Amino acid sequence: MSGKSFSRRNFIRSNAIAGIGLSGLAGLSGFAVDSSESENSVQGKSPIKTLAGLNLQQLHDRYHDELFKRFLPAMESLCIDPVYGGFMCDVDISERKLVNTIKRVWNQGRGIWVYSFLYNNFEKNPRYLEVAKKAIDFILKLKPKDDNFFDGSYSREGNRISGPGDIYGNLFVAEGLAEYAKASGDKSYLKIAKEMILTCLEQYDRPDYVYDISYVPGKPKMQGPRNLGHWMIFLSLSSQILTQGPDPELEKLADRCIDAIMKQHVNEEFNILNEVRNHDFTLPKNEYADFAVIGHGIETLAFVMAEAVRRKDPALFIASEAAFKRHVDVAADKLYGGHFEVLYNANTYSWSPSKSAWCQQEVSIGALLSIEHTGNTWAHECFSEGDAYMLEKMSCPDYAFWTFGGNRKVVNPSTKTIEHYHMPRYLMRNMLALQRIMKRKGKLSDLIS
Numbered sequence: 001m002s003g004k005s006f007s008r009r010n011f012i013r014s015n016a017i018a019g020i021g022l023s024g025l026a027g028l029s030g031f032a033v034d035s036s037e038s039e040n041s042v043q044g045k046s047p048i049k050t051l052a053g054l055n056l057q058q059l060h061d062r063y064h065d066e067l068f069k070r071f072l073p074a075m076e077s078l079c080i081d082p083v084y085g086g087f088m089c090d091v092d093i094s095e096r097k098l099v100n101t102i103k104r105v106w107n108q109g110r111g112i113w114v115y116s117f118l119y120n121n122f123e124k125n126p127r128y129l130e131v132a133k134k135a136i137d138f139i140l141k142l143k144p145k146d147d148n149f150f151d152g153s154y155s156r157e158g159n160r161i162s163g164p165g166d167i168y169g170n171l172f173v174a175e176g177l178a179e180y181a182k183a184s185g186d187k188s189y190l191k192i193a194k195e196m197i198l199t200c201l202e203q204y205d206r207p208d209y210v211y212d213i214s215y216v217p218g219k220p221k222m223q224g225p226r227n228l229g230h231w232m233i234f235l236s237l238s239s240q241i242l243t244q245g246p247d248p249e250l251e252k253l254a255d256r257c258i259d260a261i262m263k264q265h266v267n268e269e270f271n272i273l274n275e276v277r278n279h280d281f282t283l284p285k286n287e288y289a290d291f292a293v294i295g296h297g298i299e300t301l302a303f304v305m306a307e308a309v310r311r312k313d314p315a316l317f318i319a320s321e322a323a324f325k326r327h328v329d330v331a332a333d334k335l336y337g338g339h340f341e342v343l344y345n346a347n348t349y350s351w352s353p354s355k356s357a358w359c360q361q362e363v364s365i366g367a368l369l370s371i372e373h374t375g376n377t378w379a380h381e382c383f384s385e386g387d388a389y390m391l392e393k394m395s396c397p398d399y400a401f402w403t404f405g406g407n408r409k410v411v412n413p414s415t416k417t418i419e420h421y422h423m424p425r426y427l428m429r430n431m432l433a434l435q436r437i438m439k440r441k442g443k444l445s446d447l448i449s
Contacts, residue, residue: 016151028268029319031326047442050370051380052387056442059195060434067397067427073401075420079111084156087111087135093399094415101156107170108139110421112176117428119183132180136189139173166211167200171233174200178241189243190244197237201253204230207241207279215275215293215342215352220286224279228265229293231257232300239307254307261300262319270346272327273297290348295341295359297327302366309373314447317373324366331359336409337389339363356405357419359388361426368433373447 051059078098079087089107090099093314097320112132113247119128142150142158150173152165174196181190235257238250264281265273275296276288283289301324308317331339333355341359342352364386370379374408393410397402402423436445 016445023069026428028269029323031261031271031319031323037291046443048375048437048444049442051368051371052384055288056438060431060438062432063427063434067136067424067431071401071420071424071427078400079418080131081134081138081421083327084158085136086294088156089342089418089420091400092416093396093401093418096400099416101157102161103138103156104153105139105150106167106172107420108135109172111135111175112139113179114421114424116176116179116183117425119328120179121428121432127184127239128304129180129278130174133207134182135181136177140192145174147203167204167230167346168233170200175233175237175240178237178244182244190241194241194247194250195272196441197234197253197446198249201234213276213288216287216291216344218287220288222276222278222284222288224263226279228261228273228275228300229296231260231265232296232303235261235307236303237308239303244309249339258304258307258316261304262323267292267346272330272343272346273300273323276381287345290345291348292332293400294322294327295339295356295362298324298339298359299362300330300364301327302362302369305366305369305373309369309445309447312447313314317447321374321376322369323376328363333408338410339384339386353408354405355393355410357390357402357407358395358422360390361422364390365426365429368430372433372437373445376443414434 047370048402049055054062074096075087078091078096079089080426081088081101081103087107088098088101088103112135113129113137115132119125119132138158139150149165149167150169151160151363152159152162152169157348159212170372173199174193176195177189177196180191181187207222210221211225211227211230212224224432233256238254238257241247241250242254260281261273265275265277267274267283272287272292272294273296275293276284278284280356301320305324306322307315307318328339331341331343333340339359340351341354341356344350344352344418364383367379367383367386370376371381371383377395390402394403394405394413396413399415401418401420403413403415404417404419438441
């Protein structure tokens with residue numbers, strides 16, 4: 001790295017962390033950031049050669065085998081419906097058998113995305129498109145004619161089982177359709193996806209919108225809430241679709257999401273993201289005031305980091321990276337390892353003791369993004385510790401799939417539900433990041449150089 005580029009990198013980082021980049025240079029963050037968070041960096045030093053005790057190719061190959069030799073064969077034999085299309089995801093992973101044939105809408109949209117993303121990024125295998133298309137044909141026949149959400153779940157044949165679902169079901173179907181449009185070249189599916197996203201946004205913006213926030217004991221009802229998880233998915237969808245070409249409406253939506261995440265949901269008292277705010281973004285005067293789904297915060301901030309890369313916006317990356325680190329540090333279980341996902345009350349330090357695989361995987365994705373673009377020593381350590389934890393507690397090599405998670409110690413982990421979205425996404429996102437790093441011969445990206 002040249003002296004000139006290294007100097008510019010340090011200028012951007014030091015000014016951003018001092019406050020110029022967070023409030024003046026970028027004008028986009030409500031986080032208080034400690035400059036020491038980024039001092040322990042390997043920028044400008046040796047290239048990235050090893051992670052989690054493996055060289056980059058070995059780590060990539062381990063992910064590859066996990067995806068192509070374990071996950072996909074198990075999906076093929078257990079979850080993909082060869083008759084009606086779609087995905088049945090209630091599986092006893094220890095016994096390797098279906099528990100039932102229920103098809104949840106979330107699972108259909110997410111499965112469509114997984115197989116379309118595989119086709120777009122790893123192998124032009126017609127089987128992947130076939131699986132995705134049959135799931136699309138299954139779910140679109142069930143799409144409500146009005147602006148209502150899909151029902152929550154259906155029988156194998158497509159008969160209604162549960163009552164109305166929630167906004168996420170529609171958004172995940174839209175995510176799958178958008179990725180399939182890219183894979184197939186059929187832009188009609190992109191049009192449907194965008195219409196679904198904007199319709200969901202209209203519903204979300206209504207003052208009388210209601211969402212059942214299942215994480216909180218007692219689940220007090222909120223009229224017109226602002227939910228971090230909603231912004232998270234709206235941003236993810238906007239970012240992904242914008243890689244297919246410019247779209248002013250989705251650019252505007254992405255900007256709204258970033259403002260909500262980096263400014264409006266930040267709790268100034270404890271410097272992490274509230275899951276729930278009032279419709280005008282004021283702090284609720286109930287259980288939600290001190291409440292955070294910190295796993296969502298970690299996942300959301302990794303999405304902001306990825307969007308900063310797409311935009312080539314170093315100030316946004318630095319701000320979101322620092323906030324990501326803050327959330328990962330707060331969520332860390334210093335006694336038993338891993339990361340918690342739900343903070344019931346920040347001031348009483350009351351946590352849900354459960355550990356989920358998806359939360360650990362989102363930590364890994366964000367940490368590898370930080371490694372790729374900044375080389376921070378903290379991110380190296382976080383990634384390696386998390387990798388060892390997941391291999392010990394959640395990979396469960398004797399089971400068909402990784403476990404969904406378990407209690408604080410992850411003793412007797414759940415074996416009755418599979419995770420067919422976060423798990424393959426973690427493998428694929430990290431494989432692609434490793435490919436980029438290896439292509440650059442281990443050097444950092446030039447995002448903030």
